[in-house]
Amino acid sequence: MARVLFENVTKEFGSVKAVNDVSLEIQDGELLCLLGPSGCGKTTTLRLIAGLETATSGRIHIGDTDVTRFSPKDRDVGMVFQDYALYPHMNLADNIAYPLKVRKVREAARMERAKEVADHLRIGHLMERLPGQISGGQQQRTSVARAVVHEPRVFLFDEPLSNLDAKLRLESRGFIKHLQQEMGVTAVYVTHDQAEAMALADRIAVMQDGVIVQIGSPLEIYRNPQTSFVANFLGSPPMNLFDAEVRNGSFVGSSFELDAKGVKEHSALNDGDSVTLGIRPEHVRVSPKPMKNSIASELYAFEALGPESILSFRIDEQLLVARAFGDDPPEIEMGQTAYLSFEPRHLHLFNEHGSRVNAD
Amino acid sequence: MDDLTKRGNHILSVRAGVALLVPAFVFIGLFLFFPFIWVFLISFTNRTLLGAAAQDPEFVGLGNYLRLFDFSRWMRSGEFGHSLYLTVIFVIGSLIGQVTLGLAIAFAFNRRRGKLREIIYTLVTLAWILPETAIGFTWTAFLDGRRGTLNAILGAFGIEGVEWLLEFPLLSITVFNIWRGTAFSMLLFSAALGNIRPSYLETADVAGAGPWQRFRDIMFPLISPQFVTALVLVTLWTFNVFTPFLLTGGGPAFGSDIIAIHTYRVAFQFFEFGRGSAIAVIVMTINLILAASYLFGLKRKEVAT
Amino acid sequence: MNLPKYVLARIGFYVFVVIVATAFALPLLWLLLAPFGRQATLAVRIPSEPTLANFVSVFRNAFAMRALFVNSIIQAVGAMLLITAVATLTAYSLSRIRLPGRDMFVYMLILFSSVVTGSAAMVPIFLLIFELGLIDSHTGVILVFTGGLLPVAIFIMRDFMQSLPKSYEESALVNGASTLQMLRHVVLPLTRPGMMVIGIWAFVNVWGSFLIPFILLRSPDRMPAATATYSFYTEAGTPVITLVSAYALLYILPVLALYLFVNWRYGFQFFGGIKS
Numbered sequence: 025m026a027r028v029l030f031e032n033v034t035k036e037f038g039s040v041k042a043v044n045d046v047s048l049e050i051q052d053g054e055l056l057c058l059l060g061p062s063g064c065g066k067t068t069t070l071r072l073i074a075g076l077e078t079a080t081s082g083r084i085h086i087g088d089t090d091v092t093r094f095s096p097k098d099r100d101v102g103m104v105f106q107d108y109a110l111y112p113h114m115n116l117a118d119n120i121a122y123p124l125k126v127r128k129v130r131e132a133a134r135m136e137r138a139k140e141v142a143d144h145l146r147i148g149h150l151m152e153r154l155p156g157q158i159s160g161g162q163q164q165r166t167s168v169a170r171a172v173v174h175e176p177r178v179f180l181f182d183e184p185l186s187n188l189d190a191k192l193r194l195e196s197r198g199f200i201k202h203l204q205q206e207m208g209v210t211a212v213y214v215t216h217d218q219a220e221a222m223a224l225a226d227r228i229a230v231m232q233d234g235v236i237v238q239i240g241s242p243l244e245i246y247r248n249p250q251t252s253f254v255a256n257f258l259g260s261p262p263m264n265l266f267d268a269e270v271r272n273g274s275f276v277g278s279s280f281e282l283d284a285k286g287v288k289e290h291s292a293l294n295d296g297d298s299v300t301l302g303i304r305p306e307h308v309r310v311s312p313k314p315m316k317n318s319i320a321s322e323l324y325a326f327e328a329l330g331p332e333s334i335l336s337f338r339i340d341e342q343l344l345v346a347r348a349f350g351d352d353p354p355e356i357e358m359g360q361t362a363y364l365s366f367e368p369r370h371l372h373l374f375n376e377h378g379s380r381v382n383a384d
Numbered sequence: 385m386d387d388l389t390k391r392g393n394h395i396l397s398v399r400a401g402v403a404l405l406v407p408a409f410v411f412i413g414l415f416l417f418f419p420f421i422w423v424f425l426i427s428f429t430n431r432t433l434l435g436a437a438a439q440d441p442e443f444v445g446l447g448n449y450l451r452l453f454d455f456s457r458w459m460r461s462g463e464f465g466h467s468l469y470l471t472v473i474f475v476i477g478s479l480i481g482q483v484t485l486g487l488a489i490a491f492a493f494n495r496r497r498g499k500l501r502e503i504i505y506t507l508v509t510l511a512w513i514l515p516e517t518a519i520g521f522t523w524t525a526f527l528d529g530r531r532g533t534l535n536a537i538l539g540a541f542g543i544e545g546v547e548w549l550l551e552f553p554l555l556s557i558t559v560f561n562i563w564r565g566t567a568f569s570m571l572l573f574s575a576a577l578g579n580i581r582p583s584y585l586e587t588a589d590v591a592g593a594g595p596w597q598r599f600r601d602i603m604f605p606l607i608s609p610q611f612v613t614a615l616v617l618v619t620l621w622t623f624n625v626f627t628p629f630l631l632t633g634g635g636p637a638f639g640s641d642i643i644a645i646h647t648y649r650v651a652f653q654f655f656e657f658g659r660g661s662a663i664a665v666i667v668m669t670i671n672l673i674l675a676a677s678y679l680f681g682l683k684r685k686e687v688a689t
Numbered sequence: 690m691n692l693p694k695y696v697l698a699r700i701g702f703y704v705f706v707v708i709v710a711t712a713f714a715l716p717l718l719w720l721l722l723a724p725f726g727r728q729a730t731l732a733v734r735i736p737s738e739p740t741l742a743n744f745v746s747v748f749r750n751a752f753a754m755r756a757l758f759v760n761s762i763i764q765a766v767g768a769m770l771l772i773t774a775v776a777t778l779t780a781y782s783l784s785r786i787r788l789p790g791r792d793m794f795v796y797m798l799i800l801f802s803s804v805v806t807g808s809a810a811m812v813p814i815f816l817l818i819f820e821l822g823l824i825d826s827h828t829g830v831i832l833v834f835t836g837g838l839l840p841v842a843i844f845i846m847r848d849f850m851q852s853l854p855k856s857y858e859e860s861a862l863v864n865g866a867s868t869l870q871m872l873r874h875v876v877l878p879l880t881r882p883g884m885m886v887i888g889i890w891a892f893v894n895v896w897g898s899f900l901i902p903f904i905l906l907r908s909p910d911r912m913p914a915a916t917a918t919y920s921f922y923t924e925a926g927t928p929v930i931t932l933v934s935a936y937a938l939l940y941i942l943p944v945l946a947l948y949l950f951v952n953w954r955y956g957f958q959f960f961g962g963i964k965s
Binding site: 395396397398401402404405407408412417418419420422423503504507508514519521533534537625626630633643644648651675679 | 855
């Protein structure tokens with residue numbers, strides 16, 4: 025068990041900086057999710073910890089050891105690969121015991137340990153099977169078992185749930201969270217699925233173009249996204265973002281005008297500034313009757329999901345999505361005009377570079 | 385790229401990787417690249433196997449080439465031009481036969497399984513992979529004028545047989561070569577046809593296309609890459625094939641003196657390595673054009689997808 | 690009488706199948722039947738009194754036996770082992786190191802090997818082996834086959850290796866294996882099927898090839914079955930046709946057996962790549 029420390033780590037592939045001057049401390053026993061779209065550098069960051077890539081510059085520490093130049097085998101980490109990488113020619117017992125075998129643990133002892141871990145993960149009855157003969161969920165557990173069998177100092181997960189179907193994914197998510205907490209091991213978990221990151225992480229690091237754009241607890245990031253990219257990446261459906269201009273104390277968009285006076289961040293803006301307005305779907309109030317300071321729009325689509333409903337409205341070429349909770353959605357017919365309004369404190373403002381605008 | 389090539393990745397260091405390539409480089413350099421270069425050099429000499437010209441061959445410039453392209457005599461039987469002419473007929477006949485028959489078999493058995501397909505595919509494939517000497521031997525027996533199977537069958541229909549290998553040597557080796565090589569086209573096309581998604585054909589059926597329209601408009605365009613592959617590779621292989629030697633030895637009276645047999649005769653029966661090399665250079669030039677057009681076509685397709 | 694279209698199509702199909710089957714079966718059938726006949730025959734005929742006498746005579750012929758059971762096996766197995774080993778090392782390296790231009794390298798190899806084929810290269814190959822003093826030796830034949838078949842073997846093997854996810858090796862390393870342990874425990878077992886394919890392919894090619902041993906070997910006691918069969922049926926007259934056919938049948942048996950094995954194991958598709 026150990027913390028992981030990145031000091032100004034850069035990894036270049038040719039002229040591309042996959043990871044660009046990243047500094048990061050992962051606390052002992054913490055589960056950190058690296059979240060971002062494909063190509064953002066999250067997997068490279070993970071592979072730098074595993075030693076499957078070597079940093080072009082900067083230092084990486086595990087515990088108190090500088091492991092920057094260590095080969096993978098000397099780093100004492102356990103890793104679950106996206107495709108599980110279970111050796112097809114070894115049965116489950118040999119697969120799980122493999123890290124012990126190369127550490128010269130005696131046959132009897134390693135089989136006993138493998139069985140113990142497998143039993144704990146409820147795959148103990150499959151030890152004689154080959155990986156090709158078990159289900160996807162069981163393969164996933166086997167690869168987790170192999171990663172933990174030698175009690176490594178750090179767990180690494182590279183999108184371990186992406187090959188599972190939706191139902192199994194939820195189940196495995198809970199199981200990984202439970203196991204990590206039970207063992208109290210530092211873990212780094214790479215995913216592009218924001219819901220997975222929200223559910224699992226103690227902290228999330230959102231990456232974009234090789235850089236960590238924001239790091240914090242899931243709720244912190246959800247409530248205070250520091251850029252429009254982060255705002256849009258977390259949450260499903262994502263935050264509504266609309267371009268507007270500040271004019272005479274109002275936000276003027278292509279087909280709407282909202283009073284800006286109640287919005288406290290407004291003080292940091294000048295007339296003529298371009299802004300992006302962000303509002304989460306759950307913060308959109310939908311009313312069939314005309315309201316003050318609202319946007320009028322026709323209902324474009326309606327989805328009843330049970331515990332909540334999703335309503336989409338068309339504003340020029342964009343859709344504004346509202347989310348209504350409870351199984352009693354607002355009574356609006358298709359094509360009928362509705363009036364959409366928001367409380368000023370729920371409005372997120374981003375400047376023309378996409379950075380959050382804070383009150384003075 | 386500097387950083388990558390210097391450091392490599394952790395599975396295999398670049399130094400270890402390059403070390404693994406050394407044996408292949410040695411073999412290919414010695415037995416593929418070197419002969420390629422050397423044959424050019426020999427083709428400008430009068431080298432022979434034995435005698436003075438073997439120890440110390442003389443430089444003869446383009447002499448060997450001029451001899452090959454001496455238009456006053458090159459179309460005489462047994463000469464280079466004549467051999468080239470026979471080869472062209474042999475290649476075109478084999479190409480049309482193999483590709484058509486291969487496509488027909490693949491098409492007839494498309495989406496069929498069972499014993500019948502199993503039997504046909506086994507027979508055609510065996511014709512392709514069994515050792516050429518054994519096949520050459522059974523075909524000499526099969527085509528034998530007096531007691532061969534072919535004439536026995538024709539006899540049963542009241543047709544009088546002939547000495548096929550003596551009277552129609554070029555036709556005989558062409559038919560033999562079609563028999564020998566159809567498997568390649570068959571396997572290639574049946575894989576290609578098998579990969580066509582059923583929904584494409586069902587869409588055509590629903591749209592009201594007949595079997596011929598379905599083949600022309602849907603199936604053929606989808607297998608056209610394989611069609612080009614078959615055309616080029618069959619041409620290349622047939623152009624270089626030596627197997628007919630086992631049936632006719634190039635005869636009678638140079639009647640089946642295709643280019644590979646011609647080269648062999650010049651180099652190993654007359655031991656004129658200089659002239660044999662000149663022929664080899666011309667053959668390799670033709671091969672190069674065929675292979676390059678195929679490979680660059682293939683590469684372009686890969687880039688496109 | 691107006692037959693429905695599909696009946697005509699059906700009849701057409703069976704006529705086609707019968708013609709193809711007959712055309713392809715007859716020459717092969719003769720090879721299967723003639724060795725069991727008492728009299729020399731060139732036409733397909735089921736022997737009235739099957740006999741194994743021809744095989745007995747063949748087994749008594751020292752030259753024939755040596756060609757088949759010693760020379761052919763030395764040459765085919767030797768080339769097979771060498772090709773498989775070199776192609777595996779090369780393909781592994783090509784699929785795992787990041788070397789600029791390695792794809793071009795493989796394409797150029799294939800290009801070369803199809804240009805410098807046996808018939809175009811026979812003159813320089815012969816002279817090269819002659820200069821090396823390897824004329825009329827097993828080594829010469831094995832080396833020439835290895836050089837000629839290697840490019841395609843590398844190509845097939847590289848395809849196979851590239852289809853193996855690198856995560857197998859990476860997980861071995863993360864699990865604590867050294868490079869040698871990774872190769873022994875993970876790479877080698879996973880590569881075995883590919884090596885088997887290449888091995889069979891190389892064996893069948895060398896076993897059946899005529900031209901290379903024909904120009905490189907002179908003395909009868911080094912000739913493989915390929916050239917021995919040829920000298921039997923061109924130099925001997927019809928009386929020994931039955932003996933030669935018995936010998937040819939023995940000669941094709943390994944290929945037949947490998948065909949059946951591969952067909953059972955991998956299906957017909959395998960042969961798409963079996964000949965270069």
